[in-house]
Amino acid sequence: MALTNQRVDVPVIVDESKCLEKCHACIEVCPLDVLVKNPETGKAYMKYDECWFCLPCEKECPTNAITVQIPFLLR
Amino acid sequence: MTNTQHLKTDVLVVGGGTAGTMAAIKAKQANPEAEVLILEKANIRRSGAIAMGMDGVNTAVIPGNSTPEQYVREITIANDGILNQKAVYQTGKLGYEVIQELDSWGVKFQKDTYGNYDLKQVHRVGKYVLPMPEGKDLKKILTRQVKRHKAKVTNRVMATRVMVKDGRARGAVGFDVRNGDFVVIQAKAVVLCTGACGRLGLPDSGYLYGTYENPTNAGDGYSMAYHAGAELTNIECFQINPLIKDYNGPACAYVASPFGAYTANAEGHRFVSCDYWSGQMMLEIWKELNSGKGPIQLKMTHLDEDTISEIESILWANERPSRERFHQSRGENYRTHGVEMHISEIGLCSGHSASGVWVNEKAETTIPGLYAAGDMASVPHNYMIGAFVFGRLAGVAAMEYVRDVAHLEPDADWLAAEKERIYKPLQNPDGIPHTQVEYKLRRIVNDYLQPPKNTHKMDIALNKFVNYHDTLDLMGARDPHELMRCMEVHFIRDCAEMAARASLYRKESRWGLYHYRIDYPEKNNEEWFCHVNLKQENGNMTLFKRPVEPYIVDVNLEEEVYDVKVTSK
Known part of the structure; x- marks a missing residue:
């Protein structure tokens, strides 16, 4: 089966200039486990568009690198 | 090649949310020598329905304000008589102890100037709502207690089936959702606490995870209990909630109505006399939306500035704190706009309605060694305090059960x-x-x-x-x-x-x-x-009638009909 790469507006935005390479705080607290590290840059990003906009990732980020938007379809 | 991890414990708790963390703590308190393991597919620090805390207790039976008997009567009427009163009574009887224990662990409940719990009326009769304006760190506090009691935790492992042998629950299997390992856990008793089936209906927004419930709660325990051969009950009594349209979270009338907010139609008129969530209230909302008098709203525009600020400080810090940015992004404000409300998609959840795995007043399912608690266990309108109470009952009962049970090798x-x-x-x-x-x-x-x-x-x-x-x-x-x-x-x-x-x-x-x-x-x-109960029999889904257990609190259901319709407008 052919798979496409559709663009999606994702709710969790990471400011890479603030994200710490050795920190996994956001990744550990996400209930849906949607955040991972980019192996090349060591920065976190939203790999899976499965967000409950519940905010633990944003609240627990020690450098305020994360902004959670309400998913586009809802806002 | 898939790795296999073999784990062994005395009591296995599947799901580390409200009920699961309490079950583990209480099991360890009952016997600190025995091993208790929580299996959690997320991370217990921020998992389950109260990942971001809770803005209030909805079923607090506090001496001086109400009695367990009054509470059982109210829930009997709200649930049209179909319930096991002995189970509901437990929530009324033990809820106060749960609140006091949470209080001693550092959970903050609202108190008046005399230091008494500051209860509010939201139900038709009686005061059962206890605000928690600082309830956002509930899960962190519970996680600390789980560690303090030395219960083990395995995060990021999802259970798929309960193992049953000789008619008893003997453990569970699942897999690590990060490295893919196959995980086999032998246990002498299993407590299922996996929450609601919140991903049953599709929200109007079309976003799969824009649900009322934490979307991790996909009915895991309903399905696992069914495949284990346990009975489920009241499944036709769906969960349907009045929610902020599109956002799909609570508005939240339980917080705002004691301050004077109320549900109104587009003309600003009341059409329900009580904002407590019930099927009868939802039917009135459905009728209003179909009468041409919708959309409906939670109305706060008539309240003064101080009151609205206080409501905002609670709603924007707890349970679903992203409510704030949702309203802001639409340029809406409680001072100038009613909050547009809508009917949610359907789900299964005993915490709000009545559908779940059949449990008695000891949190026992119909399978020996298998217990259930929280939103997935059939104790009607049980909410958060009921989840704590039944988590406690399940933890204690499971620990009692494992004393005389040995581990069994899983069937290869x-x-x-x-x-x-x-x-x-x-x-x-x-x-x-x-x-x-x-x-x-x-x-x-x-x-x-x-x-x-x-x-x-x-x-x-x-x-x-x-x-x-x-x-x-x-x-x-x-x-x-x-x-x-x-x-x-x-x-x-x-x-x-x-x-x-x-x-x-x-x-x-x-x-x-x-x-x-x-x-x-x-x-x-x-x-x-x-x-109406159902279970798996010879591979088929079998349905049957199960009589309502004799009442322990008299209720005259002919006279006491739950009616929240407002007729004069």
């Missing part, structure tokens, strides 16, 4: 078959993505199962759900994370079939909108004053 053939079932989507990485398979399934739920219920539509639904096994076989996963979502779709399908069969079986209407049948519009106590 059964394990091999389950392993093959779980990992099938990974063998087919280019198969249909779980998102599309789930979307279609939940769209069918909306099209054919959403009340008002219609026999012809539900027959179609049932047929589609039964045949959906073939569609599930087409699913593909590229990594263990996608595999987790695929296995959740299996749970959702099981719940959808249960919801269709139970709704078809009960040939009457009951619980307001929750089970409103167009072709059987009246309540029929002569034939249907009973539970």
Whole structure:
């Protein structure tokens, strides 16, 4: 089966200039486990568009690198 | 090649949310020498329905304000008489102790100037709502207590089945949602605390995870208990909530109505006399929306600045704190705008309605060694305090049970078959993505199962759900994370079939909108004053009537009818 790469507006935005390479705080607290590290840059990003906009990732980020938007379809 | 991890414990708790953390703590308190393991597919620090805390207790029975008997009476009437009063009584009786213990752990409840719990009235009769303006760190506090009591925690492992041998629960199997390991846990007792089935209907927004419940709660425990052979009950009594339109979270009338807010139609008039969530209230909302007087709103514009600020400080810090940015992004404000409300998609959840795995007043299911607590256990309107109470009961009962039970070796053939079932989507990485398979399934739920219920539509639904096994076989996963979502779709399908069969079986209407049948519009106590239970028998889903247990608190249901309609406008 052919798979496409559709663009999606994702709710969790990471400011890479603030994200710490050795920190996994956001990744550990996400209930849906949607955040991972980019192996090349060591920065976190939203790999899976499965967000409950519940905010633990944003609240627990020690450098305020994360902004959670309400998913586009809802806002 | 898949690695296999073998774990062994005395008591296994599946799901580390409200009920699960309490079950583990209480089991360890009952016997600190025995081993307790919490299996959690997320991380217990921020998992379950109260990942971001809770803005209030909805079922607090505090001496001086109400009694367990009054509480049982209120829930009996709200649930149209169909309940096991002994189980509901436990929430009324033990809730106060739970609140005091949480208080001693550092959970903050609202108190008046004399240091007494500051209860509010939201229910039709009686004060049961205790605000928690600083309730956001509830899970952090519970996590600390789990560690302090030395219960073990395995995060990011999802259970798929309970192991049953000789008619008893003997452990569970699942997989690590990050590295893909197959995980086999031998246990002497299993406590299921996996929350609601919150991903049954599809939200109007079309976003699969924009649900009222934490979307990790996909009906895992309903499905696992069913496959273990346990009875489930009241599945036709759906969860349907009045929520902020599109955002799909609570507005929240439980917080705002004690301050003077109320639900109104587009003209600003009240049409329900009570903002406590019930099927009867939802039926009035459904009628209002269909009468041309909608949309409906939670109205706060008449309140003064101080009051609105206080409501905002509670609603924007707890439970669903992103409410603030939702309103702001639309340029809406409680001072100038009513909060537009809508009817949620359907789900299964005893915490709010009544559908769940059958449990008695000790949190025992019908399978020895298998316990259930929280939103998935059938104690009507149980909310958060009920989850704590039944978590406690389950933890204590399970620990008592394991004293005389030995571990059993899992059945190798059964394990091999389950392993093959779980990992099938990974063998087919280019198969249909779980998102599309789930979307279609939940769209069918909306099209054919959403009340008002219609026999012809539900027959179609049932047929589609039964045949959906073939569609599930087409699913593909590229990594263990996608595999987790695929296995959740299996749970959702099981719940959808249960919801269709139970709704078809009960040939009457009951619980307001929750089970409103167009072709059987009246309540029929002569034939249907009973539970509808279901279980797996010889591979088939079997439904049957189960009598309502004798009442321990007298309620005259002929006189006491739950009616929240406002007639004069």
